[in-house]
Amino acid sequence: MSHLESTLDTLYQRHLELSNKVDWGYHNLLPWERGKNFNEHPWSPNQGTISPELTVAVETAMLTEINLPWFTAGLKAVFAQAPSALKAFVHTWTREEDQHGRILDVYLLLSRNGEPEARDQVRKNVISNGWQNDEGDPFAVMVYTSLQELATRVFYLNLARAAESQDPVLSKILRVIAKDETLHYAFYRDAAKAYIDDDPSRIATVCRIIPQFVMPGFGMPNFRQRLHVIAKYANYGIHAYYQNVLKVVLEFWGVLHYDVSAGTREARRTLDQYLVKLQRLAGRQAPAMD
Numbered sequence: 397m398s399h400l401e402s403t404l405d406t407l408y409q410r411h412l413e414l415s416n417k418v419d420w421g422y423h424n425l426l427p428w429e430r431g432k433n434f435n436e437h438p439w440s441p442n443q444g445t446i447s448p449e450l451t452v453a454v455e456t457a458m459l460t461e462i463n464l465p466w467f468t469a470g471l472k473a474v475f476a477q478a479p480s481a482l483k484a485f486v487h488t489w490t491r492e493e494d495q496h497g498r499i500l501d502v503y504l505l506l507s508r509n510g511e512p513e514a515r516d517q518v519r520k521n522v523i524s525n526g527w528q529n530d531e532g533d534p535f536a537v538m539v540y541t542s543l544q545e546l547a548t549r550v551f552y553l554n555l556a557r558a559a560e561s562q563d564p565v566l567s568k569i570l571r572v573i574a575k576d577e578t579l580h581y582a583f584y585r586d587a588a589k590a591y592i593d594d595d596p597s598r599i600a601t602v603c604r605i606i607p608q609f610v611m612p613g614f615g616m617p618n619f620r621q622r623l624h625v626i627a628k629y630a631n632y633g634i635h636a637y638y639q640n641v642l643k644v645v646l647e648f649w650g651v652l653h654y655d656v657s658a659g660t661r662e663a664r665r666t667l668d669q670y671l672v673k674l675q676r677l678a679g680r681q682a683p684a685m686d
């Protein structure tokens with residue numbers, strides 16, 4: 397077994413231990429006492445507990461999470477020839493992510509936040525549209541998923557803060573999900589670091605992938621409007637992404653400290669241009685509730 401493979405094995409074992417400690421169940425977290433039969437008590441807009449804007453944010457999170465079958469299919473394919481720890485991680489990760497879409501979906505129904513009929517239609521459309529991974533390099537995918545997992549962690553924590561005064565039960569659910577996302581991020585971040593240490597020329601791939609990052613809900617109906625609402629009311633937008641996600645990952649991997657060799661020069665130039673642009677955009681978007 398190579399040094400890289402044994403490092404990945406250790407990281408996977410660490411993930412299992414930590415994720416067992418934060419494991420949770422629906423029965424403890426969902427507000428069952430709020431449940432009412434929709435046929436006997438039809439939905440109306442004034443029944444919800446959170447603002448329409450926070451409802452949009454929670455629905456967007458749910459609509460992203462429920463595309464899990466497609467994310468799993470994509471990861472399984474790209475990791476087909478990868479070390480066994482990565483393949484095993486995808487199974488564990490799927491089991492954990494599966495809880496996120498479900499708990500948010502059931503929460504929205506029990507709490508009567510958002511119109512169930514319309515949401516159901518969007519939900520079905522999102523799942524049937526699916527998602528496709530066009531990247532064939534497992535390492536490149538791990539760079540991408542590191543950003544994605546940290547982005548979801550920061551998003552859920554900011555949303556939890558925004559929801560605290562409106563519905564503490566929701567806030568608690570979001571914090572519990574954020575713990576899972578933290579562990580997912582830590583696994584991918586450290587696995588990617590092990591790959592970089594194994595072959596530092598991989599930093600060129602990091603430089604190439606970072607500018608391509610978009611949140612996985614890209615393509616769902618009204619995605620831009622949703623992002624706008626989330627930035628304004630849940631304090632998660634370009635500013636939070638730049639400060640609390642991208643800079644954190646860049647720093648951890650030491651991306652900007654690598655010598656720029658002939659092999660990485662072009663990719664690094666692309667990254668530098670992207671960072672200048674993103675920093676400018678982040679500066680314009682003042683945080684609403686920092």
Ligand SMILES: [Fe+2]
Nearest residue numbers: 461493496548
């Ligand atoms: Fe998730």
Ligand SMILES: [Fe+2]
Nearest residue numbers: 545576577580
């Ligand atoms: Fe995750």
